[in-house]
Amino acid sequence: MSLIHDPKLPASFNSCIWRRGYNPDLEFASNTNTIASQCEKVVLHPIPHSQHRPIELRVNAVIVPQTVPFRRRFNLKKANWEKFAEYLDLYIKDLPALPIHYDTFVKMIKKSSRQNIPRGCRTKYSPGLNEESKTLYDEYVNRFESDPFSASTLECGDLLTSIVTESRQRRWREFVEPTDLTHNSRKAWKTIRILGNDYTKAQPVPQLTADQFAHQLLVNSQGNPNHYPPRAKLPKADVTISEGTSHFTRPFSMDDLCNAIKDMKNNKAAGLDDILCEQIKHFGPLALQWLLDMLNQSLCTNRIPKIWRKSRVIALLKPGKDPSIPKNYRPISLLCHTYKLFESWQPKQMAKNGLPQDSVLAPMLFNIYTNDQPAYPDTRRFLLADDLSISAQGRTFKEVETTLYF
Template sequence: MLDSIGDFNAHGTSWGYKENNQDGDAVETWLESKHLTLIHDAKLPKSFHSARWKQGYNPDLVCVSSELASRAVKEVLDPIPHSQHRPITITIRSVLQATTVPFRRRFNLRKADWLLYQQEIEDSIPSIPPHPNSYTTFTDLLKRSARRHIPRGCQTEYIPGLSETSSDLLQAYHTAYHEDPFSSTTTELGEILLNKVGEDRRQVWKELIENTNMTNNSRKAWATIRRLGADHTTPPTLTTVTANSVAAQLVLNGRSQTRRRPTGEYRRTAVSDHPQPASALTKPFDPEELEAALCLLKPGKAAGIDDVLAEMIQHLGPKAKSWLLEMLNSSFIDLTAAYDTVQHRAMIRKLLDMTGDLDLCQVIKSLLNNRRFFVQLNDKKSKWKAQKNGLPQGSVLAPLLFNIYTNDQPLPPQCRRFIYADDLCITTQQESFHKIEPVLESALQEMSTYYNNNHLKPNPSKTQLCSFHLKNRDAGKELNISWDGHKLLNHPHPVYLGVTLDRTLSFKTHLQNTKAKVNTRNNILRKLVNSKWGADPPTIRATALALCFSTAEYACSSWSRSHHTKLVDTALNDTCRIITGCIKTTPVPCLYALAGIAPPHTRRSIVARDERRAQESDMRHPLYGHTAPPSRLKSRASFLHTVPPLQSTKETARTNIWRVEWHQLNTRAQEWMERGITPTECLASGHDLPWPTWKTLNRLRVEQGRCKALLKTWNYHTEDTCGCGAVQTMSHLLECDDAPQCSPQDLAEPTPSAVSCARYWQNDI
């Protein structure tokens, strides 16, 4: 049933605002006291659009009881005419929802008859000549044989994690749900069903967290949550752009501005000047190499553009493998076709000058020749297009080849450059604006000459200017610089490699954006906590480190001395509250100790020390051997001046610093340690308990929870007496005559008596 819905007009980071106001804090405390859960999805549109401020807000909140939180789905509909509010619908679903997918035939490889599949190919392969031109005929043979001997079907509806043992339980639950969705029998069956299905879902999530790097992107995490949690929220689709227009624009982007035919001298590259040693690339592949390559194919991966699965190739017979070997050898040895474009020719020449390996250059040339592509957008495909220049996007080889191609970029005088793939930053330091402008104008002109000679196309419209200084009287002054006839725009907050810069290098804007990112990812943790398959303390902690802390610590060695780091720390405090289940009044040091994560300032300090170590010892570091100029302000000082190099492992250094600060800054440090709150990088004891018990145990340890004495202090309760007649404080809960009793020291292990006490109070505090 729905408990509360309305326009609260309160600001809170949990429902999309940049910061909390007094009303937002009151709403969060009220939700805790009433055992309510806020239903909010950061991916949904804002529910209110202010005509005065031209901005969207979320004043309309929906709160449901905790037992219904995992089943409630919020949807924001299209706006109503003559109203600034959008309608909101709340649907209470059954505990398990089937995932619906479009009908598409898929091979059921588990039921494949590989012997007949292999035999049919062995009988037909001798009639196909082993030549690259016959590859299409070869793939048609594989697909035709696969359709005959591998069943194809499609299950349009399925429930992730549903096994044969839980199917009968699901049927019983559906029967009870249709009779009365809110009855005690339905609720009990739903709990049992979720516990069984949740184990499989939890394993899928753990594998995602352990095997995926989500430092810069959390889309895969959101996609997995939607799939496992039956979230039917669909992102908006583009309707004004077609796949054909995108493909045509990609072809235009690759065309050179200068169509210059290569001269005779350019054509006659002196290959004889490069002694050609014996190369492994000139040798044909042998059967052992082919078998080794087939063993490295990963089953279960999607097919390529030829629609041939890895399993189809791995189950080929001896004749088919022999045919494949001959075809590959003829493909990689006969490399005599002309270059497609001038750009490819120039890159191959630079590669030849660098390596002196003609065979390697011929292989690279073949990878760039005759490339065709199509664009798929909104389930529609464009026509096939030919790409005669550029590099194949998404390949491991592309950034390496681009770095080789642009490795000879000039270094303008009085300037310094920073290059990361195709991102170039040119900096200079002068005494006034008038001295900076001619230096940068000359540098850009030199870069234009280089780009034209190498058939590269700079984009002045995306090039930004920014001046860094502390003169407030010149805060609005802009640089007047043009590039190829285009006046460059001055941007107050340029972004380079994901870091937002500002005039005074205070990093305030960057930290505000980082805080917003962490708050959005905290919503993932809240979804996990409200699900049966994700509410596992180790899983929540691993997710927080992979999503929230990695985002909050990106490039922190450059901004860790900013005075605005508290913005990020506040968001990370909420992260640890979600991990531990503690309420907002919990002391911050206890949050990180219970979560087993060092405080943010300690983690940033160790990252800066590790960066300093790399800067001194690693010649590949961009700042190797660089001496930073002295800085008047400590907040603007480089980490090269403020931290020493790291001498031990990062884990050891974090723990040592944390323990020293723990005893120096906390007057109750010894008392907390007796309750099991210690500064170590592992979860507090009891993390293997069910989530409600673990949450209650932590609240008893820190003496902060929804006891009647605190609720009366917060003006959410009129009485503070317990059922036994005494004042119900957090310490009284351990010695109440109506409940299992334990001592504060029992909470550290925790002992069976402490677990019994936590289970007794878990629905109350």
Template sequence: CEWAAEYKILGYELITTMNDAKHSLAMYIRHGLKDVSVLEESKAMGISIVVIRIRQLTITNVYRPPNLEWPKPALPSFPHPAVYLGDFNSNHSQWGYSKNDAAVEQLTDLASFTDVHLLFDPKQPSTFCSARWNTEHNPDLCFLTKENSGVPLQASRTVLGNFPCSQHHPTIMHVGFGAPLIESTPKLCKNFCKANWVAYTAKVEDEIHRIKSIPENDCFIDLLIKAAMKHIPHNYHKVYTPCWQPETEALFKEYEKSSDPDTAKVLLESLSSACLKRWNETVEGLDFIHSSCKTWALLHKLGAADLVKHHEPKVTANAVASHLFHNSKTKTNKLTRQKVQKELLQGPTTSPLSSPYTIEEINKALMANKSRKVAGKDSISPEFLKNLGPKGRAWLADLFTAVHSTGKIPKSWRE
């Protein structure tokens, strides 16, 4: 093929093509893929069909131009496992069209398509966007064969975004068995249960006398984080498979050697039974009376599959303070200003609100603060402050006194 040399895909090689005056069909495979053979190349009534086999899987690539009838038989029949995919250009309500056309009725009435499973998710984007009519359709389809028990071949389908110089959207289909992978958020997690709080407190007590109690408390934050990183176990959650046990590991190694689908099926059944057992144990152990932390953690995990985008608040504390400052400048007459100044001069010079903060007040505030809460913008967890020693708590009292007397609020508090 003359154009095949121009359309190269990095990491893939062209194995077969079918050319036409208007339409062409090509199939690429990944470099290094073994046990690949071309079974059939046919063109009947203008419909192009290419069939290849990769190990035990048969893949039938179809292209049907619009307004053409399906031949009889429309597609070759292959034993399980087999996949039929391509541009069918057929309208049916099962894949998003408002009504069925005559071509799809011919296709669904065929014996080869009475025992296949349609791989389609209406929540995903359409596979074709018409630039002329500004409409979206789903002409690109995928059908899977079923086992004797009626279970279809395991597969997943993902429709990507726009593709350059094409109205079709690329579609990725993963066929075969796959263990679920959990990807955690890239946030540093600390194990407070295994923390050495004695060493942490001693570290802060030894070095806090070098830091001044001023609103610019960046040095204090750095000291707490430095002590926490040294005496509190921490790590990032890695990608993992839930309920992966030694039995599952042995089956996985066996499957890597043999590539037997029966072994993969047993592996997934073992993984599913382990997940079901853990789920039953988790639900039976829920207790809202004594502690609801584990229950709320479970609810958060159940919603982790739907990734929530966290947006920064548009209104900050600085914006609120600036708004109040500008709107508080009311116009007053001279008599009112003189009256206010006179009342201020006659008032007491000191009050309980202006007295310095004490360690007892700091202790009460830390006791009222709940543990296991999310750290703020400064990455300081409540546990960091709760485990401060006498010197650290005295430093906090001096800090709040300085903020109260000077009116300067630390920058991290205003974000």
């Protein structure tokens, strides 16, 4: 006999005198025919006006399908990437490479994806099942529903378990051999949870609306509207910057774009344009050239697509916090991957043409720059070895602030 108990379950008896919970009710199952491994203890809701909570013993099947919500997604493993790139190049052949046409470019990507990438959802999925074991699984389900403890049901369950276990072990070996667990442990643990029979229940969905999260974000981000002095407004660039005026405004090259796309990681959430990294990596030659021309146009004119200025905000629950309170969530912003390509180029330009930290020329140029610092009225300046300081004195904080700013 085996004791069926989970220490994470709530107590089945709550003493009013001692103000503690106990588990006096025990459940046992036979070790023969692997019945104990299929049993699960469940503590139900409390009985009204009583200190007791009823317990239930559930007998699960040897293979329990995972239930997932119906949410259609692209099956990238079965995508026809050659047709995807060919159709996309055909759709954008006559599209001008301007930031204002980026929305049309996104629509063409989605159109080509719908035609060449399967899109669907399985609400119930059993890892390890194939076409051969599917027939055996259907037979086992019929026998389990009629009599779960019969000899034929147990024998069929043992055979099905051995076949599925062998399939999962083969899949696990195929995954572990080429995977570097040191740098990609998240994917390894995800596969372990998928291949294992874990009956842990999912956390309940919090009954909070998007307006409550948005209100909490506004409360957290409220600043002082009367802050003095006001933030300066940058002038808009109405004229095109001439090429070659600065190394920092040097246009992108095709090699730069290909290297940036190569450094992008897969399995990353998309922004508001719903374009994935896998789709960008399979662009055709015309699509890459269109994207390159659009990025250079944005760099020269200081104008970017409007959708790049927006992000998709996701609220994540803080560890160990109550999910019913909005302030227990932290937000993350999902940006467009094409904007990340554009943004990642600027630090590379600065690292290549600027002065990195601990450079030999940095102290010399810093001394030349700080030696010509102007002295403002009613202020004092201090030139240090690697920094500078400006100080002022006044009767009120506002007076000191005005002196320093002006």
